Amino acid sequence: MIEEQIFYSLIAAIFVGGSTGYLGSLMVTRRMALVGDALGHVALPGIAMALLYNFNVILGALASLFFGILLIWFLHFKTELHTEVLTGIIFAVSLAFAFLILPSEDLETALIGDIAKINTLEFIITVFLSSIIFLIVRYIYSKIVLMTLSEDLAKSKKINVNLNNLIYLLSVGIIIALGIKIVGSLLIGGLVIIPAAASRNLSKNLSQYVFGAVFIGIFSALSGVLLYRATGFSAGPIIILIAAMVFLISFLFKQK
Amino acid sequence: MNSSMNNILEVNNLSVKFRNEKIIDNLSFNLKEKDNLVILGPNGAGKSVLLKTLLGLLPFEGEIKWKKEVRISYVPQKFFPSGEIPLSVEEFFKLKKIEKNEIEKSLRSVGLTDLEIMKKKIGVISTGEFQRAMIAWSLADNPDVLLFDEPTAGIDIGGEETIYNLLMQIEKELNLTMVIVTHELNIIYKFANSVLCLNKKAVCYGTPEEALTPESIGQLYGGKIKFYQHQHD
Numbered sequence: 001m002i003e004e005q006i007f008y009s010l011i012a013a014i015f016v017g018g019s020t021g022y023l024g025s026l027m028v029t030r031r032m033a034l035v036g037d038a039l040g041h042v043a044l045p046g047i048a049m050a051l052l053y054n055f056n057v058i059l060g061a062l063a064s065l066f067f068g069i070l071l072i073w074f075l076h077f078k079t080e081l082h083t084e085v086l087t088g089i090i091f092a093v094s095l096a097f098a099f100l101i102l103p104s105e106d107l108e109t110a111l112i113g114d115i116a117k118i119n120t121l122e123f124i125i126t127v128f129l130s131s132i133i134f135l136i137v138r139y140i141y142s143k144i145v146l147m148t149l150s151e152d153l154a155k156s157k158k159i160n161v162n163l164n165n166l167i168y169l170l171s172v173g174i175i176i177a178l179g180i181k182i183v184g185s186l187l188i189g190g191l192v193i194i195p196a197a198a199s200r201n202l203s204k205n206l207s208q209y210v211f212g213a214v215f216i217g218i219f220s221a222l223s224g225v226l227l228y229r230a231t232g233f234s235a236g237p238i239i240i241l242i243a244a245m246v247f248l249i250s251f252l253f254k255q256k
Numbered sequence: 257m258n259s260s261m262n263n264i265l266e267v268n269n270l271s272v273k274f275r276n277e278k279i280i281d282n283l284s285f286n287l288k289e290k291d292n293l294v295i296l297g298p299n300g301a302g303k304s305v306l307l308k309t310l311l312g313l314l315p316f317e318g319e320i321k322w323k324k325e326v327r328i329s330y331v332p333q334k335f336f337p338s339g340e341i342p343l344s345v346e347e348f349f350k351l352k353k354i355e356k357n358e359i360e361k362s363l364r365s366v367g368l369t370d371l372e373i374m375k376k377k378i379g380v381i382s383t384g385e386f387q388r389a390m391i392a393w394s395l396a397d398n399p400d401v402l403l404f405d406e407p408t409a410g411i412d413i414g415g416e417e418t419i420y421n422l423l424m425q426i427e428k429e430l431n432l433t434m435v436i437v438t439h440e441l442n443i444i445y446k447f448a449n450s451v452l453c454l455n456k457k458a459v460c461y462g463t464p465e466e467a468l469t470p471e472s473i474g475q476l477y478g479g480k481i482k483f484y485q486h487q488h489d
Contacts, residue, residue: 029340142351146351156329157352159483203342204344204375205344205377206347207347209342
């Protein structure tokens, strides 16, 4: 049983660390680094409900994020306000709502994650969804890069900007929901940004950058879980600190 | 002079509104295959909006009729990459799924003969180099038409001339149809078969000799610019 759980948490760490790093590399270039943080909080009402009524936390987070992101996308479409402004508003409302209903003994689980206690169902959901996200991100990557360079240019190449943005945002939502299980809603932003930021320092081109972000994501998540086994410290904070150390070291090898 | 047979583009009674303000008002013009059209006009005249509308990026009233299966390439205004994305020149081309030997060919055709540039990030090469690479990029999938919004915005004066010379050379070699937006008068006689002076409406339209009169230029720029028609042999 214990061995099974070690196996689950290590494999889950690899899948989530890798896909979060991958998608994070897009988010950093799109200047959406803080959106990950904000969405981490948008997931909280769903997590709170899940903990209250005893259903799966990942599903709760997903439902909450799905709803939140659709709302942001829709309002952005309707009002032409910046996604960041809208995210900020939805983020605060979610947080307020979650703190109203979240039992205080469950607070830590929601805020910094509990990869060590991952069960079979969560493991299956995590591996399945991370793989799907990996494939989706691979499919939209070059389109999103072109959109980031110039939306007009992308449109002139017959890229459906709104649709790709929606797919991208939903992928972000799913990754955040999965990541929350590992590092919690307070730290998920770090798991999204830091591997990509470190990789950018080290890379000369896009493929190196993407590879680096995936690799550093996996490395941090994996060593976080291993160190948790060895020391008993919570895995979430350790993962973020390891990623941050890689980031600091990356400055020594910074590429122009 | 107009047989509609070899028109690559026909625009009839085109109007574009933006939040109830008319940006383009009842515009009609044609573009023949292999012709070069320069769209001239002051800032805010609707030139960029016209290009985007022609591309189908903006809602409009009226009619825009491109020749069937025409391939259009577009270079937006002031398109300079930020350093945010660590994208090499080669990878920039690969966003369009262009093969490596095609990339090399395109880069050589715009005078970027040192292929080391393929490995450099698009954010670190010079503006002039980037603009050349961008022209190569837009030509790499063999378009029939090139729409170019202010080719020399943000480039120093020496660089401007190089870019226009390059465009003329490309035009000769590839026999493309080109539509170039600019607010500079000086390139027109060397380059354009037709000119469209735009200030919401068509202020003038025709061959450069027909269209560009002191009156039309005065009307276009509000009479502030002195303009002398070039004499041709």
